[in-house]
Amino acid sequence: MGDWSSEIISHIDREHIISLLNKGERSDGRALDEFRPIEIEVGVVPAKAEGSALVRLGDTSVVAGVKVLVGDPFPDSPDEGFVMVTAEMSPMASPLFDIGPPREDAIELARVVDRGVRESETVDIKKLCIEHGKYVYSVFADVYPLEYDGNLIDASSIAVNAALATTRFPEMKVEDDTLVETGNILSIPLTNTAVEVTIAKIGTYLVVDPILKEEMVQDTRLTIAVDENENMTAMQKGGGTGPLTLDEIDQSMGIAIKRSHDIISAIKDAAKTIK
Amino acid sequence: MGDWSSEIISHIDREHIISLLNKGERSDGRALDEFRPIEIEVGVVPAKAEGSALVRLGDTSVVAGVKVLVGDPFPDSPDEGFVMVTAEMSPMASPLFDIGPPREDAIELARVVDRGVRESETVDIKKLCIEHGKYVYSVFADVYPLEYDGNLIDASSIAVNAALATTRFPEMKVEDDTLVETGNILSIPLTNTAVEVTIAKIGTYLVVDPILKEEMVQDTRLTIAVDENENMTAMQKGGGTGPLTLDEIDQSMGIAIKRSHDIISAIKDAAKTIK
Amino acid sequence: MGDWSSEIISHIDREHIISLLNKGERSDGRALDEFRPIEIEVGVVPAKAEGSALVRLGDTSVVAGVKVLVGDPFPDSPDEGFVMVTAEMSPMASPLFDIGPPREDAIELARVVDRGVRESETVDIKKLCIEHGKYVYSVFADVYPLEYDGNLIDASSIAVNAALATTRFPEMKVEDDTLVETGNILSIPLTNTAVEVTIAKIGTYLVVDPILKEEMVQDTRLTIAVDENENMTAMQKGGGTGPLTLDEIDQSMGIAIKRSHDIISAIKDAAKTIK
Amino acid sequence: MSPEKKPDNLINAEGLRVDGRRIDELRPIEMKVGVLKQADGSASIRQGKTYIIAAVYGPRELHPRHLTLNDRAYLRVVYRMTTFSVPDRKRPAPSRREKEISMVIANALSPVIFLEEFPKAVIDVFVTVIQADGGTRCAAINAASLALADAGIPMKSLVPSVAVGKAEGQLIVDLGDEEDKYGQGDIPMAILPHTEEIVLLQQDGSFTREEIIEALQMGINSCKYLHEVQKDALKAAYVGATSDEDEENDDEDDDYLDDL
């Protein structure tokens, strides 16, 4: 995530990667606007999580799980349920991640992935109300990285979307002041899907879905959440202090829109396997 | 606040300050029992805080804000509202203050300022009850230092008092089990005012409203809260380990009573500017 | 508690202790399966705690106190009260214990002592219900060490049992939706007693109730909770990484059962002094 | 304490916003430099009802040591809201939102500071939000870059910042609180004024690609204006401070200030 360049990576690596980019090449053979293969496995926590997905983006992999609980609504939104997304940098996934409370970059990861879902208003939270002011469904989607070879944001975004799309939970109703199951099984009321696409800027080049080596030498990155209507629903410049021109932002949006179609298709295909 | 002497300040500074005191002088030209000019600006957070004040005591300045919320009463006082005062040592205000959780001296500051308000029972918390056992007003007064040149306690005490005196909030009532505004605007039910006056002991001298240089060489300090009837409502010896004689305590009370009149007047004058 | 051997204790100490054990001796003259004298003083916090006990096991001593509060039941057990046991490693008790949040060994101590009470189901938590789904008694038993010369677990277990056995609290009932005292005084509904007996393995020897010196050179320890019917109700291997044979475990249970009788008797005798 | 109500329209029939502004009009802005005596540099900003103070300390020794960077100074930004700066009382402990904003502010300011001149040191930027009424992270950047200049930290330029957004389908600049809350999107941004490159960029809401570009262009224009306001504030402080000293250097100082 962070700006490792001066601390960990030698300038030679950066020069090597840029000299490849000068020839239109990346170290793993991809085109600049090409994603690594996306593998999505849904229902990986079938006995305990209401929804789940394991996502591989090359050698980056994450697992996301969804829990649906019944809780009180917030006082200022008595007829709305609640969605929260968290993500973290578990030390299991990389020698670069620390044990201990999350640092700034881990907090950014969690907030950017959360924003990608919430700002896109993909979940109709009004439909998560059971009884006005009393009971609502709370939806928690939590992401754990297993392997970190760059671009945790996009992998996490895909995993959360796939886990939410395949979430199934028992419908509840209030009967004589107590909650009982109706016997129906519900899905999360999704009205849209937005996925995050991250573009790294290295020198004068824009490369999508950066691997770790590329992140380490990037000047900055731009994450763009794109929905099914090709609208931008969230953006975040991070991962370094390099500036971006207006033209680079425009190009990045072009790449993000293009790639979002493939990703959304992949999620929908994976979701079909859950009835 | 603390006892910086051996760690930061050389003995020469202490000797210089004491040699001035021997001549009846202080490094900024004040008399020993003289405060720095007190400037009080109220209503500095008009759009968001129910009350607020910015106070300058020479080059020490703090800002205080009051929030009035509706909450549950404590089970053992169902007909009483709640007042809480906090204060802190933000690193913005001084190179001597640390980033991170509050240390002992910051906790002391907060507790002494809080005690100055609460022990003086200046707020009639019974009048903060909306409905017995159900709804009460909770009053939070929080102080942030902006510039620290000594005597944060007194500056904070003045700011809290001025902010409380100028607090205005909408009256609430219970109608059909829900809270609604009555349309009336309330003030905090203040029955008294107590202000804190801090006297530093340096050698054999007692000086009021110490600046940072004086705090650094003080043997100890005594903070005295004095109310409108010249009663002591709270005292705290702190800021060093030097002992005090009974006579020094008596003299300190004399100074504190004298200075409390000016300070209370200044607060009342400032409060008049808010209708 | 922990595995101090390589860090603090020289090998000479271990050799000395083992050479004594070769002769069937311990450094304080006890037999291998002999406890230090157990002193139990109950009612040491008579004015504030509902139950309390100070326990000495040689130069190890702890104080335990019980508070009985009225609280809400957990949603998934509306007719059950709640018992919680905590224990800690206060720096007062030993130069080996740190100031600060509890480390792994302190967490283990707390959890093992808690499990000794809870897994043994000595308290009938159904009888701690005042009104189904609304009010239950919450019982908190907290242990503080005063002197640590080994075997905090067993000392804490004895103290918790003695404090619980001597706990007296006013019966409450619901009248017109509010809680009132009935005037009766209740005891904790104890249906059984289980005590923890700890055996240290040093070389090929098993010694019960180890002192600090023995703990420091032990290969491992095995704590066994034994109830009044000679059943094992909890076990914990800890305090080192040395393995145990099946035969050693069997022998340890034999020692634990034998010692449990004396300890349970001592607790019951001490409890008689409280009417 | 009293809950705010959603206005019927954020832009009325005459094309004016809830506070009477045109869609590309900034709120009244006042920036002051050198407002705190203890800090090495400081500045305040009032932008509409938003009121923020920034203080800078350093370059100075860094504790804890393990954060030290060997080849440059560590720019540490702490963005904090006072408990009373928002309608409900904010909890005193730093939130995850405050930590993230601290990071994006540091990222926006880093490109203009010659951090490599102070290896192993820390430059501390403390931002306190006294009153929050929309656009606090942008106002914080405006004030913080002035505080850095006031502290004499060598800089390539000041960093102006503004939030652009959308309401009633129209792009607007410098969002107030209500526009942020009830509008259709928010794009906080900051630029390097000499190159128009973007150093802060976040977005929420929903925008087409064309809207983003148009919004950023509006933001760049506003930032260029804000940059002039920043330079004026700096000059006001600087001229004031040196007026009774060496008059001859004034032109040179003006040149330097114009470069920032």
Next chain:
Amino acid sequence: MSPEKKPDNLINAEGLRVDGRRIDELRPIEMKVGVLKQADGSASIRQGKTYIIAAVYGPRELHPRHLTLNDRAYLRVVYRMTTFSVPDRKRPAPSRREKEISMVIANALSPVIFLEEFPKAVIDVFVTVIQADGGTRCAAINAASLALADAGIPMKSLVPSVAVGKAEGQLIVDLGDEEDKYGQGDIPMAILPHTEEIVLLQQDGSFTREEIIEALQMGINSCKYLHEVQKDALKAAYVGATSDEDEENDDEDDDYLDDL
């Protein structure tokens, strides 16, 4: 989300358990070695519905320094459950239960590792519980010892582990979630397979002395079987990895693996 219900009987009239197993029958088990690319060693285990991944890093430099041991490596185990691995959402922060289990896992693994070969270093074992359905600490030990071997850490042997327990008065092996929750007791254990010595031992519930011994004996038998499964998993990974390399060393490797 939907509350689980206590089954009427944990063992039916035919002597079969709720999932159809005999009392001494393990759940279906699948272990895989080398499942993560970033870690120095890794393994996964599926035991019934329990699903766990273990990763090993090291030996490597230890931070913070004050934890350093001068005469051996520090074996640091972090056992964590994902929030979604259990019926109710687990709070994200590590619980006291997770910390205690981390410690007993470290105690169980330490005897087989040549820690004294790496003074001052740390060997990190990270265990993530993806789905918890009983026996997670035992499954974690099974996987972690494979991950250690996969990382090339010198070891005397693998450590197999299983929970034995009691239901309807009968001793049973490899407890599932319901048996753990509604049964009469649980004894998680781990052994050194060559000596049958016990390196993990905990118990709750209520057992006679004779039951404990019988249960441990059942557990030892199960652990010996699990040890074979572990070795097979290691061989599968090892043979796969070296198949196109030096064929001649295979026998030797097999010998080494048989020793673990």
Next chain:
Amino acid sequence: MSPEKKPDNLINAEGLRVDGRRIDELRPIEMKVGVLKQADGSASIRQGKTYIIAAVYGPRELHPRHLTLNDRAYLRVVYRMTTFSVPDRKRPAPSRREKEISMVIANALSPVIFLEEFPKAVIDVFVTVIQADGGTRCAAINAASLALADAGIPMKSLVPSVAVGKAEGQLIVDLGDEEDKYGQGDIPMAILPHTEEIVLLQQDGSFTREEIIEALQMGINSCKYLHEVQKDALKAAYVGATSDEDEENDDEDDDYLDDL
């Protein structure tokens, strides 16, 4: 658990207090020195129903290092209440009140300790409140100064401490819990017995200037009595310990003890 009730009068018609004491009468006091074997020094105090134990360790090496003082020892006081020492269960984590009291105790004890003899070291004073029934910070100082002497820390004198206060308009000494809670004010204080100088001073409630002085004078008198009790406790421990050793030194020791 059962809520306490406010008594009708804190002082009755005969001028006696709720527990039958006169206004200037201390509660029954028992101090013991050397009550803990592991600590370098220790003491217990029972003052009415208040029951406190103090332990001293040091001078010893200080961790973490950055707290080290170069010119004297760091006196670290940790005042803690047990969860069961008060009517409602106290939360186990240290409260802000406990931290403040730790600080004022350290301030009160520092003037009598030759801290400059042990630069860079720490002297740890741990105070545990077993039962709290008013005046705990004062009782803690009484016990802690005995524990310091018991640890052989070089001291100028012991520090006696008592709380004075007001009820029904009359000044009273050594407040019990009810007097503290329902009375009109509380003044915890401690003195240097040889000079009568005040080293702990806090106050709440409402007092005139004259009342404060009169109350402090009453407190000084009580402290002087408490100082004798402290010295007796120390002698009792000391004489006991040396009785079978060198009898000749006893007078000298008595002199030393009288000086404390």
